[in-house]
Amino acid sequence: MMKMKIAIVCYPTFGGSGVMATELGMSLVNHGHEVHFIAYKKPVRLTDLNQNLHFHKVNVPDYPLFSFVPYELALSTKLVDVVKNNSIDVLHVHYAIPHAYAAYMAKKMLKEQSINIPIVTTLHGTDITLVGNHPSYKTAVTFSINKSDIVTCVSQSLKEDTLDQFDIKKEIVVIPNFIDISKYIIQQDLCLHENPIPAKEFIISHVSNFRPVKNVTNVIKIFYNIQKQLKAQLLMIGEGPEKSVAEDLCKELGISHLVKFLGNTNQVEKNLCHSDLFLLPSSAESFGLAALEAMASKVAVISSNAGGLPEINIDGETGYVEDFDNIDEMSKKAISILSSKEQLDSFKNKAFLKAKEYDINNLVPLYEKTYQRALDSIK
DSSP: OOOOEEEEEOOOSSSHHHHHHHHHHHHHHHTTOEEEEEESSOOTTOOOOBTTEEEEEOOOOOOTTOSSOOHHHHHHHHHHHHHHHHTOOEEEEESIIIIIHHHHHHHHHHHTTTOOOOEEEEEOSHHHHTSTTSTTTHHHHHHHHHHSSEEEESOHHHHHHHHHHSOOOSOEEEOOOOBOHHHHHHHHHHHHHHOOSOOSSEEEEEESOOOGGGOHHHHHHHHHHHHTTSOEEEEEEBOOTTHHHHHHHHHHHTOGGGEEEEEOOSOHHHHHTTOSEEEEOOSOOSSOHHHHHHHHTTOEEEEEOOTTHHHHSOBTTTEEEEOTTOHHHHHHHHHHHHHOHHHHHHHHHHHHHHHHTTBHHHHHHHHHHHHHHHHHHTO
C-alpha cells in the first residue's frame, strides 16, 4: 500500500464521529501514513503529535457584521492552505455539514491552481437523520454528498436512511465504526488485578452526550426498577443538556446516592471495565459506538432497536434490544440477565467476541483501499 498524506476534518468533540475520526487518524499513522487533522480545536482524543501526526486549527474571526460566524469560509480556506503546504493526497471529511460542503469549495479553489484532490465523505448519522434533513440544509447536503468522490457511512441502517431521504447518485459504501480492542483487553486485565474479588453489587453504566435523543431519563427509570430488586449502582458518563434533568429525576426517585455522574472522560474503558450491564435506550442511533465500547469491555448491553444498534447488539446473544420507550421490558430483561451469573457471563463473553469483529486493525485496511479508490478516480 502506497504511503499517503491524508487530511481529516472532524468535529473535535466527545461525540462518536469525532472519536472515530481521531482513532482512525492515529491508527493510519501507525500504518505508516502522514495525517493532518483540521478543526476549530484539537480533537479530545488526539494525543501526542509527531512528525507524521499534525493538527491545524481553523481560526474564525469574529466580526460585528456577522450575526453567525461563517465557519465554512474559514474551513475551506484552511483546507486549501493545508493541502497546498503539505502536498495532501486525500481529504477525508467526517459529517456532511459543514465539512463536505467546505471540502467541495476547497476542491474547486485548488483546481483553479491546477491541484486535483479527491474527497472522501463519511456520514455518521445526525448529519443525515436530524440536521441534514432540515429544509434549510437538505439541498446543500444532497449536493455535497453527490459531489464527493467516495461516500462511506457507518452502518447499513444509515445507508438505507440516506438513500431513502436524499436524492443520492453516488454509491455509498458501509465501513462500520471501530474500536482498538487491545486497549480494552489491557484495561480488563488491570481491572481484574485491582478487583480480584467480585463486587457485592452490580454496576450499571451509560455513556452519551446527554442529548434528548439519548433518553437519559429512561436510563434512570430502568435503573430505578433494577435497584428495587437487586443491589446496584449506576455510572452516568458524559456531559450534555439533559444532565440536570437526569439529576433532578434521581432526587425525585430518591436514588441520588446510587447514581454517580462522572462527566466526560478520554478513557471510558477505565469505567466500563467495572460494569456488568450497559443501558442505551436511544430514540435514534446511526451506529452506537458507546454500545460497542461497552461490549469491548465485556459488558452486556440493553439497547433500543434504533438505527444501527441491532447490527452490533445481537438480541438474545450480546444483550437485548427493545423499543426505546419500552422501559418495563428493558427493566425486566436487565433484571433477568443480572439474576443469573451463568447467563450474565455468557452475555458478557459473547459481547466481547462480537466487539472483536470491529477491531481497528480489521477496518483501517478498508479505509486505505477507499483512499486508493478515491485517488484512482481523479486520474
